[in-house]
Amino acid sequence: MDTLEVNGISKNFEGVQALQNVSFSIQNGEIFGLIGPNGSGKTTLINVITGLLPPTAGSVTIAGHNASHIPPYKVTRLGLARTFQSIRLFKDLTVYENVEVGYVGIGGKRKEAQQRSEQLLSEIGLIDLKDQLARELNFAHQRRLEIARALCSKPKFLFLDEPAAGMNETETKSLLEYLKTLPATKNLGVLVVDHDMSLIMNLCHRIHVLNNGTTIAEGSPEEIRHNPQVIEAYLGDTHE
Amino acid sequence: MNFNIILEFSINTLALGSLYALISLGLVFVFGIMQLVNFAYGEYIMFSGYLLYFLGVFTNLPWFLVFAISILGGAIIGFLSELVAFRPFRGRSLEALFVSSFAVSLILQNTAVLSVSPRSKAVDLPAIFNEAVQFGEITIPIRNLLTIAVTIILLVGLLVLMKKTPLGIAMRAASENFPAARLMGVPANLVISIAFIISGFLAGVVAIFWSARSGAVEPMMGQGPLLVGFIAVVIGGMYSLTGSVLGGFAYAVLANLLSMFLPNELLSFRDAFMFVIVITFLVIRPQGLIKGTYTEERVG
Numbered sequence: 001m002d003t004l005e006v007n008g009i010s011k012n013f014e015g016v017q018a019l020q021n022v023s024f025s026i027q028n029g030e031i032f033g034l035i036g037p038n039g040s041g042k043t044t045l046i047n048v049i050t051g052l053l054p055p056t057a058g059s060v061t062i063a064g065h066n067a068s069h070i071p072p073y074k075v076t077r078l079g080l081a082r083t084f085q086s087i088r089l090f091k092d093l094t095v096y097e098n099v100e101v102g103y104v105g106i107g108g109k110r111k112e113a114q115q116r117s118e119q120l121l122s123e124i125g126l127i128d129l130k131d132q133l134a135r136e137l138n139f140a141h142q143r144r145l146e147i148a149r150a151l152c153s154k155p156k157f158l159f160l161d162e163p164a165a166g167m168n169e170t171e172t173k174s175l176l177e178y179l180k181t182l183p184a185t186k187n188l189g190v191l192v193v194d195h196d197m198s199l200i201m202n203l204c205h206r207i208h209v210l211n212n213g214t215t216i217a218e219g220s221p222e223e224i225r226h227n228p229q230v231i232e233a234y235l236g237d238t239h240e
Numbered sequence: 241m242n243f244n245i246i247l248e249f250s251i252n253t254l255a256l257g258s259l260y261a262l263i264s265l266g267l268v269f270v271f272g273i274m275q276l277v278n279f280a281y282g283e284y285i286m287f288s289g290y291l292l293y294f295l296g297v298f299t300n301l302p303w304f305l306v307f308a309i310s311i312l313g314g315a316i317i318g319f320l321s322e323l324v325a326f327r328p329f330r331g332r333s334l335e336a337l338f339v340s341s342f343a344v345s346l347i348l349q350n351t352a353v354l355s356v357s358p359r360s361k362a363v364d365l366p367a368i369f370n371e372a373v374q375f376g377e378i379t380i381p382i383r384n385l386l387t388i389a390v391t392i393i394l395l396v397g398l399l400v401l402m403k404k405t406p407l408g409i410a411m412r413a414a415s416e417n418f419p420a421a422r423l424m425g426v427p428a429n430l431v432i433s434i435a436f437i438i439s440g441f442l443a444g445v446v447a448i449f450w451s452a453r454s455g456a457v458e459p460m461m462g463q464g465p466l467l468v469g470f471i472a473v474v475i476g477g478m479y480s481l482t483g484s485v486l487g488g489f490a491y492a493v494l495a496n497l498l499s500m501f502l503p504n505e506l507l508s509f510r511d512a513f514m515f516v517i518v519i520t521f522l523v524i525r526p527q528g529l530i531k532g533t534y535t536e537e538r539v540g
Contacts (some may be wrong), residue, residue: 082423
C-alpha cells in the first residue's frame with residue numbers, strides 16, 4: 001500500500017526555526033487533515049512536501065521514493081498532485097485543456113489525456129462547460145476544475161489547499177460529498193489543509209495539528225476536538 | 241488611386257507584415273515564458289545570416305541545405321545561449337537575465353566583427369530572390385510571395401504545435417502561469433529550452449528574408465529586426481502569441497502607409513511619425529491589441 005511519509009522535517013530560515021522535527025504519514029485510502037494557527041508552519045511544511053523548499057533536516061518519501069531535494073515537477077511526477085489556495089488555473093486555456101495539462105504535464109500522451117479529461121469533467125460536473133475558457137467559470141467551478149486537473153495526473157496522493165475557500169454552504173456541501181468518495185474511487189490518499197474547522201472535522205479521518213513549528217497532536221477528529229493542547233493553541237483563542 | 245496600386249501595396253505590405261510577424265513571434269516565445277526581453281534575439285538573426293553567407297559563398301551545397309543549416313544554426317544558438325547565459329541566472333533577478341542578454345548580444349556582434357569583418361558582406365542567394373512576377377500591370381517580387389507563403393506555413397505549424405500537441409499545451413500553460421505549470425509536473429528546463437529553440441528557429445527564417453531584402457549581412461544587422469520586433473510586440477500585446485503576429489502586421493501597414501502618403505520632404509522623418517502614432521496608441525491602449533494573461537510571479 002502506498003504511503004506518503006514525512007520524516008522528522010525541520011526547516012530553518014536564517015536562524016528562525018519554522019519547523020522542528022515534524023513527522024506523519026498518510027496512507028492510501030485516507031483523508032488526512034493538517035491544521036494549525038497562522039504562523040504555525042503549515043505553509044512551510046506544504047512547500048517542503050511539494051518540493052518548493054528543501055528541508056534543513058529530515059525527508060519526505062512518496063510510495064517509497066525520496067521526494068525531498070528534488071524539483072517540484074519531479075515531486076508531481078512521483079504522484080503528488082495539488083490544488084491551490086489562491087486558484088492557479090490557466091485562465092486563457094479552455095476548461096478541457098486545463099484538465100489535460102494535468103496529464104501532459106507529467107509527460108502523458110495526448111490521446112489518454114483527452115479520455116481522462118472527458119471522464120473527469122463528467123464526474124465533477126463540468127463537462128458542459130468544457131470549451132469555455134477557465135476565466136469564464138464561476139468561483140466554485142474554478143475550484144472544481146483545479147481538482148479535476150490534479151486528478152488527471154492519476155496521483156497517488158492529492159493535496160487540497162483550502163478546497164472550499166470562497167464557496168457558499170451548498171457548494172461546499174456538495175464538494176465535500178464528492179471529496180469523500182475520492183480515496184475509494186481513485187485509490188489515493190488525500191491531504192487537506194484548511195482553516196475551516198467544521199470542514200476538516202467533517203472530511204478527515206485523521207488530523208495533525210501544528211503549533212509554533214512543532215507537532216502538538218495527531219488523531220481522529222473526535223480526539224482532536226477534545227485535546228486540551230489543541231483547544232488552547234488553536235480552537236480556544238481563535239474563532240476559525 | 242487605382243486598383244492595381246492598391247493590390248500591389250496590399251501584397252507588399254502583407255509580405256513585410258509576414259516578416260515582422262515572424263520577428264515578433266520569436267521575441268514573444270521567450271518573453272511569454274521567462275518575462276525576459278531577449279536583447280540577443282537580433283544576434284540569432286545575425287548568426288544565421290552569417291551562416292547563409294558562409295555556406296552560400298564558400299560551399300556548393302544545394303540551396304535547401306544552406307537554408308536548412310542556417311535555420312538550424314539559429315535554433316542551436318538560441319538553445320546554447322540559454323544554456324550558457326540564461327540558465328545560470330534563472331531564479332535570481334530579472335535584471336541579471338537582462339544584462340546577460342546584452343552580453344550575449346555584444347559578444348556575438350563582436351565575434352562577427354573580429355572574426356569576419358566589420359563591413360557588410362554580400363550574401364549569395366538563389367536568383368529567384370531577386371526576380372519578380374508580372375500580374376497584368378503589377379509587378380511583385382517573388383521574395384515577397386515566398387515570405388508570405390513561408391509565414392503561412394510556419395504560423396499553421398506553430399498553431400498545430402501549440403494547440404494539438406502535449407508539448408504545446410504544456411508551453412501555453414507555462415507561458416501563462418509558470419510556477420503552476422511546474423507544479424503540474426511540467427519540467428522548467430524543457431519548456432524554456434524549447435522556447436529558445438523556437439525563437440532561434442524563427443530568427444533563422446527571418447535571417448533569410450531579411451538578408452534577401454538588403455542583399456548583405458553585417459555584424460549589426462540584428463538591431464533593425466530587434467527594434468521592429470519590440471515595437472510590433474508592444475503594439476500587439478506582450479503576453480499573446482496572436483497579439484504579436486497582429487502587431488507585426490499592424491506595424492507593416494503603418495510603415496507602408498506612411499511611406500506612401502507622406503510628402504517627399506517628410507519621408508525621411510517616417511519613423512518619427514511612426515513612433516508618434518505608436519506612442520499615441522499605447523497611451524490609449526497600453527496593454528496592446530490583445531491583452532493576454534500572465535502572472536506576476538516569475539520563473540523561480
